[in-house]
Amino acid sequence: MESIETLSDLLHKYxxxxxxxxxxxxxxxxxxxxRRKGRKVxxxxxxxxxxxxxLTVQEVLTKIGVLPIAQNSPxxxxxxMQPTNxxxxxxxxxxxx
Numbered sequence: 001m002e003s004i005e006t007l008s009d010l011l012h013k014y015x016x017x018x019x020x021x022x023x024x025x026x027x028x029x030x031x032x033x034x035r036r037k038g039r040k041v042x043x044x045x046x047x048x049x050x051x052x053x054x055l056t057v058q059e060v061l062t063k064i065g066v067l068p069i070a071q072n073s074p075x076x077x078x079x080x081m082q083p084t085n086x087x088x089x090x091x092x093x094x095x096x097x
Contacts, residue, residue, distance in 0.1 A: 002053075007031070007046075010057065016064055020049060033064050 008018040016033045023030055029049040035042045044063050047055050061067040 004031075004052065007052065007055070007060065010060060011064070014061075014064060014066055016044075019043075033060070035064075 004018065004020075011018050011033050016035045019032045019034050020029045021032055022028070031046040031049055031052055033044045033046055044065075046052075046060065046063060058067065062069055
């Protein structure tokens with residue numbers, strides 16, 4: 001992600017919000033996606049704030065449950081992740097945004 005604002009905007013499109021939580025004695029901050037569901041709040045860990053620049057749109061969408069978790073097939077030599085749901089391969093990542 002380019003910035004925290006970009007990540008926040010992406011999460012808002014899918015009904016989630018960004019929460020930066022400070023943990024530990026070294027005051028490190030971690031990014032969580034949160035969403036209210038009835039009386040409960042669903043929470044998904046995204047990444048440490050220092051590593052947010054390495055976070056991709058596809059990773060975010062997978063972590064919040066928009067995309068299925070991808071798995072490598074044993075015969076795939078490309079090293080790229082393949083979606084578990086064959087219908088999702090027809091959808092371009094850009095069209096989800």
